[in-house]
Amino acid sequence: MKNCEYQQIDPRALSVSPLSVQTHTEKKEHRPRRKWEVFPGKNRFFCDGRIIIARQSGVLPLTLGLIVVTCGLFFAFDCPFLVEHLTIFIPLIGGVLFVFVVTSLLRTSFTDPGILPRATPDEAADIERQIDTSGSSTYRPPPRTKEILINQQVVKLKYCFTCKMFRPPRTSHCSLCDNCVERFDHHCPWVGNCVGKRNYRYFYSFIISLSFLTSFIFGCVITHITLRSQATKGLVQAIQESPASVVELVICFFSIWSILGLSGFHTYLVASNLTTNEDIKGSWSSKRGADDSGNPYSYNSIITNCCVTLCGPMPPSLIDRRGFVPPDEAIPAASASEIELPPFTTKNDANMCTQSTKDVLERMIHSSSEFNGLCPPGTPKTTPLVLEVSSVAAPTAEPSPPAGCSHQHPRRPALCPPFDRSNKSDALHSINPAFRLASPSPSLSRSTLILGDAPDIGFNQLH
């Protein structure tokens, strides 16, 4: 793969005179880059890669704000009265629930949901080779799927054009984060992150503890107002004395329905070892009756399913955010992009460079550009956000926290867009090659060759 011309370079000559073109690479030698800095997906990293969050944090600040404000009002205005008239345990329980809710929420938002790292160029080339050899070489085979047997059930694995690999079962590509996520449940705008294999238990504990918290606050506020109105002999007076309680009451009243509904829905999912994605798509519902359930991943026991999903072993993060980029892997990315680009000092630059290279190549393949902008699925990606925002803003004046998620009961289309978009973008990807009967496969093999040859081109220019 790497050219032998490099042996003719005198290492001593190069080490003496630092060329301007080499400054960015020398910077890399002095400051080894961490993998999060060159991460291709749409994520943001904090604390030197320890914290990961989706680029569009959605309404996470709103969720946090609502929870903190409601609890703050509760502790400030309702608790003194209730401690006096009832018991000290009320603020204690409220405090414990509040801590649980906030830590679960932050954990859900800042944990890697199970992102699969993209295939290395070698892997992608190997898969391409295997697909090409199985079909004719004159035209690109139709949408890439692979059928496998899981527990005697046929499951189709789809090829992800962005990550260049066959997606493992239960994995889905989130178009908002531009990552394949294992055991993809959904992308939750309230939490500002995808919910997948690694953070589903945190998400579940968040909604359960939030259900308890809102019910608890609701009950306490009702008790407070009732007791106060008995003391002052008037409901209106009681409300006038404690207006904050009304605010809390309204927030909790609207939240309770959606959160309890969501908790119930996810409890059902946990018990049957399903994901929201699979439930919405109805992946296994048609097969019900054939086995105990059509779901090949279910253990056919509610308790086992619950234990596995919630208390199972914690898989590690596969993207190794804080690892260092090995120098030989950094080279193809650096030289594959044009040498004239400025040195890679920010993650965005590196991201855009590698992304733009891949996209230039992909655009060469998909000659009719239905996709504008840098990212091929750019158009579909922007619309889900718009739809999410409208579905969040539209329903209530006081938006209850997971209203967007919970409205999947009466209004499933609200959540469908992310899934449908990712499916559509994949479908669009897969449809295109079939239409391009003229020059699909050769250009693809050319593109992989270009990826392979790029380092040579880059290095030749250095001489």
Add this chain to the structure above:
Amino acid sequence: MAETHSLQDLQQPAVSSKVFVQRDYSSGTICRFQTKFPSELESRLDKQQFEETIQALNNLYAEAEKLGGKSYLEGCLACLTAYTIFLCMETHYEKVLKKIARYIKDQNEKIYAPRGLLLTDPIERGLRVVEVTIFEDRSIGSGR
């Protein structure tokens, strides 16, 4: 980078090709690799040796993902401490991953390197493949 590359080129044999052993999903989403012997390795390695290595890896991953009293206990304890316990303690999975890394290093030193092969730890490839790098069969150290 060119100077580093030429040094690398001098110190390491050239990579001839890479073979990828894919995941085996027949028993679900647990981590298992296919034990099918790739044809590119026929000239370099025993089929049985390779299958033993992959089977040992599969067993280790099964141990990491095993569902049982111990893993449930760990999960419940973690939940009760609001997952702060992982700040001071390694998960069972991480411990087994270290074991796997040691095993692969050991196998590379004893079996694969003498045959001009190199196993890459699957965790570095997102647990998708076991990458076997085949090096060219030529003498190392030519040039400076």
